[in-house]
Amino acid sequence: MGYTIYDKLWNEHLIRSYDDGDSLIYIDRHFLHEVTSPQAFEGLKKKSLKPWRINANIATPDHNVPTTRDNEFSIENIEDNISKLQVVELDKNCNDFGIKQFNINSNNQGIVHVIGPELGLTLPGMSIVCGDSHTSTHGAFGCLAMGIGTSEVEHVLATQSLKVRKLKNMRINFEGSIQEGVSSKDIILYLIRTIGTAGGTGYAVEFAGSYIRNISMEARMTICNMSIEAGAKVGLVSVDDKTIEYVKKHSNLEANLINDAIKKWKNLITDKEAMFDKEIDIDVSKINPQVSWGTSPEMVIDFNEKIPPSSIFSAEKRKSLDLAKNYMGLSDNQELSDLDFDKVFIGSCTNSRIEDLREAAEVLKGQKVSENIQEAIVVPGSGMVKEQAEKEGIHKIFIDAGFQWRAPGCSMCLGMNPDQLSPYERCASTSNRNFEGRQGNLGRTHLMSPKMAALTAINGRIVKEI
């Protein structure tokens, strides 16, 4: 009998099982941000408790921070007083408890799921939690990583453990080579379109196959990041040489320690004989660039397809589809390429890493953003990504094309900071959720890859051909 990587990680972290089927697992790393932590810290204070292991916790403000800030910026400059209070509160809580924080002025501040791996704080084999559903991102490193609610944030702070039930095992085998112009974002959008937003609910999903083996760690992170959009709170990739190379480059661990660690990490793979509760094979060579048309990440079509008529779906589905079309201002059989776009956003924990920026910049080189686009912004995921991009001159390509080059944060992925859509504005976005109002009240989001977003910026519309 063999084990899946999820089984191995589970066994490795299992403190105890309860009679009722729940288990207590040990938490190695806890990431915190300003939105889902204040009530947890308050709860801790009320109970006169202290964090169990201070060094397990790493915090950074990302959701509320304005991306137009410069080096002189301080928390006091946040115009929205309520946003400011939340960032101040994180600062205060981290100081009170002695938690390591990359604050708004730190060069290492950024989206929590971007900074974790690049600062070497995400290591293979770790159990990682954060009060944020996109914590699944870290699964790309062979970690048991999942999003949790605020009560659980408090529980993890207080006990260094989490009470959970073991998930079922699913494996997605992505086989083949992708077509020109297709990226990891298209692959994960295609998967969500195929299995639906509840397709992975109750499962830990391992991404495998020749496609996964061949892609970079950044691309794997994009795929694991959006496993939650397929319903799976845990997304995983088995450890291989690429994982280890990345970690070696980004970690500050001493050489002998890392060599010991590597011996262990190499075992973080699914055994050949392991059994899955569900397995799906997908041929990636047939996948075209994907664009979402509706208000759920499963409402996705090929970039050159028409809006699907509701009549071809079951009566139960039809209602949601009609509501989505109404919200998005669309009608049956309309071409995606007929839609006029107002804004373009390149960023978010899904697509704000250096590889994403390079992908978009390559398209934008020598090109100009369409006059019809009111605002095109590019928001690097972290200080480190920003610095790297500036070193490579990528920022110049964006700026010359007419993009605004911003400071790190969650930005327009969600309407918590000044980067938002106005009602009815249509946005080409590299983020992860096209829910109603996600990017601003009544805003219309179309999810796509950095390359497609860049092409949309130039043309003002979705292109018909690539």
Next chain:
Amino acid sequence: MKDFIEGIVAPIDRDNIDTDQIIPTEYLKSIKKFGYEDYLFDGWRYKDQGRLGMKKVERKINQEFILNNSPYDESKVLLTRDNFGCGSSREHAVWALRDFGIEVVIASSFGDIFYNNCFKNGVLPLKLKKTEIEELFSLSKDNPVTISVNIKDKVILFKDKLSIYFDLDDNLAERIIYGLDEIDITLKDSALIKEFEEDRKESNPWIFE
């Protein structure tokens, strides 16, 4: 102790209702654990854009939305379809339901993180079969109906006309009934956690650097 809930059913005939719909990001700026009742389903409940701190009376009400109409404004049971609470991990979604007065959410499936969050806040998420959901929709779609949910016996009752038995693990039922503090319970295992931690430090020292 809460082992019996009786209330009006508010049917919302939609699947994939995500936590951004249950409470939009604007209201996640609050640092409090209570006071979210006026922001539940904000995008559907109002015709204007709200801000944290605004009260219901200051808003343009969408009279077509079910929870704005009597007697549904006092509903304790929300009836919906597939994949309720998918999306973001925000516990604020459960706080908003709780603060509004919703004690039971009935759906054919739930987002994993939302489902867990419910039990920490005394909101009961009930998974029923699609046929049972259909039955409840046809029962409640035209007229307000009051159903009772008996958590101990695990049954939903409507007069003598309908009874639906549901599956719910005993430990989850107990969390709703007794509202136990999980941190206190876990801390009883402090010694075990400490022991585990020491072993892990030994075998995986790089994690503790």
